[in-house]
Amino acid sequence: MADVRLHVVLHEPEIAANTGAIGRTCVAVGARLWLVRPLGFHLDERSLRRAGLDYWEHLDYRVVDRLQDAALAIGPDRLWSFSTKGQVAHTEAAFAPGDGLVFGPESRGLPPSWLGERPGRTLRIPMRPEARSLNLANAASIAVYECIRQIGFE
Template sequence: MTEPPPAPSHDLHIVLVEPEIAANTGAIGRTCVAVGATLWLVRPLGFHIDDRSVKRAGLDYWEHLRYHVVDELDEVIRRLGPDRLWWFSTKAARIYTEAPFRPGDALVFGSESRGLPRKWIDGDPERALRIPMRPEARSLNLANAAAVGLYEAFRRIGG
C-alpha cells in the first residue's frame, strides 16, 4: 500500500504511540479525514495496518487518509519539530482547552493500556495536556480522547 504524501505544514497531526486496538485507530483515522489531519502511527502496532477492523472502523474514509507508519517517535519529532507536540495524558496538570494550538501542531496519545511514559509528561509539563473528567472515570477511550483534542485544536486554528 502506498502512503499518501506528507501533510502541508498548516494541517494538524495525530500521533498514536504503539496503538493496540485496530478499531480505535480506524475511528481516529476517520476523524483525521474529517478535519484534514495527518495520522502518525509509531510502531510497534498491536495489529496489522491492513487489518479488516481498521478498515471497517474507517469505512470508506481510509483511502482519503494521510498517514505515516514510523519506527520511533524521534522520526515524528524530526519531521514536525519538538515544539509542535502536545502530550495527552490523564496524568497531566494542564487542561487541553488552555493550550495555544497552532497550525502544524501534533497531538500525541499513548497506547490504550499504558498511555504515554511519565517521563514525557514530566519532562515538558507545559506541553502535557489532560481532558478533565470525573474521578470515577479512569480515562476515555482512545478514539474519543483523540476526537476531543483534535476538534479543539481544529476549532482554535479556525477550522
C-alpha cells in the same frame, strides 16, 4: 510540515477500531495521522477492508518506528501530549496550525520518560475522578476538535 494543519500521533496503538475511528476523524478535519510501531494490528488491505475502513485511502498517514521520528518530522516544540497525568486542561493550550497531538497506547498511556521531558506541553481532558480515563478515540476527537476550533476549519 508547515503544509499540514494538524498532526495526530498515536504511540503504539493497540486497538484497530480506535485507530480506525481516529483515522476517520483525521480525514474529516484534514489532519495527518502518525502511527508509531509496534502496532497492535495489521495495516494490510485485507485487514483494513475487514474492519470497514473504506475511507482509509483518503487518510494522510505515516508509520514510523519511534516516537522521536514523528517528533523530529513535526518539530518537538509543536507537540502537545495528552495524559491523565497532565496538569493543564486541553482548553487552556494555545494551539497553532501545524501542531501535533500525541496519545499513548490504550492500556498504559505515554511513557513517563516522554511526559517528563515536556511537562509544560502535557495536557489533560478534565473528567470526574470516577472515570479513570476516556476511550482513546473519544479523547483524540475531543482534542482534535478543540484544536480545530482554535486554528479554524478549512
